[in-house]
Amino acid sequence: MTVQATNTPHDIDTDQSSPIPNDGAAPRAPRAALSVVRDLPPHRLPQVEAHLPLTVAHELGVPTVHRTVVDAANFDHGATTPALVSVRDAVDATLPTYGSVHRGAGLPSRVTTGWFEQARVTVGEFVGARPDDEVVFTRNTTDALALLAHCVPRGTQVFAWESAHHAALLPWGRRHCTRLAVPNSAADAVELLRSALAASDARGKLVVITGACNVTGEVWPVRELIAAAREHGARTVIDAAQLAPHREIDLADLGADWVAFSGHKLYAPYGAGVLVGRRDWLDLASPYLPGGGATARVRHQHITWQSGAARHEGGTPNAVGAIALAAACATLRRHHEEIERHESALFDQLRAGLREIPGVRLVTVLGDDRPNVGVVTFTVAGYDPSLVSLVLSDEYGISVRDGRFCAHLLCDNILGDGSSAVRASIGLATRAHHVGRLLDGVRRLVESGPTLDYTYDESTGWTAADDPRDLSAPCPW
């Protein structure tokens, strides 16, 4: 299948506030795929909001098919985030004295052990953990929820909405998990839970609550759901993968039992995630990763396992990841209000702008009035979502995600069987002029189509014909 191009490339840089305008200068020659825009004259550098934490990607320049270099417009924070500068600095400071955790008397080992344990405290504070809660380091949210699933006592029934991310929907096993229908409002979500809990005579109950939906960005009625769960003696875990980077969470105040989230979605992409919460189920379960560090004493006939976080953190832990996560938590905690204000303003601008473009359909689950962490998911009539995201990338230097977002049951429900959409997710690397550029890109696509020919191949997906760029990036080692 081929999409016909128009003959003249659009003048893509119409951002009034864009620091790198296409000012009529001769097109630059194709250059390395990625560059740092620092080598541009100062008046063309991306503007940086001084009150917001800075990411390491704020000077990233990306080449477009039009032989321009634009500052990267990141609308893919829902998938993963660039590191914060403060996180990179913390990692840099960790490396010279990096040593084994809980395994040595040498200075590097003692320093690293101290920072690793302090990282638990900082991460616990970030989510308002109670004094007796455990902070268990994992690889990511998927791993944290799988750990909790491993610890769920026999006879416990788990309740999860079909709208949940697969990481929150699947680890409990089909038989032990009651799937609640995709709700159509916050009140509906609470009502569905109430009736399912009332109908269950299971010995123990656990409710899996999405903090913010990864498809739509809508914030779920977490407090109300926890209250409903508690009325029925059920425990709760919040999947905060999408919530934690954008909103303050207070486990103690909410009365939730556990919370799970990922470092890489919270500006700390160093391979750590976390499960924070009650220790009783964790201590009753067999170790998640049996091995060194999880044991207190091993004899021929009997093994005594550690209690607490160490029980489930067998093997040498990812100390750098934990420290990076703590550094991100410390920075975000100081900036919660500014971040929310920044992201809400961009979200309002983006949503309002997309609504005005004919053929663009915005997707919601709980309704238009829900608070949102800065995600707008949409379809463009007549265009495959994966072509939309490629055109935005190739022609405008914009990163979005397209697909079904590891939430197939939800996408079937709101988009149609097997259908996908485009997701624009805002975060600390998104600027107001990026929103302008994204709106412009979608509008031009709707009005005039793409500027190049794009062809579709079953195995490689869409590709642009006559792409002048060299997209090979040399390995950084």
Ligand SMILES: Cc1ncc(COP(=O)(O)O)c(C=O)c1O
């Ligand atoms: C709501 C939600 N939960 C869980 C996950 C899984 O996170 P990870 O891939 O970091 O394990 C994601 C990832 O996109 C998510 O958005």
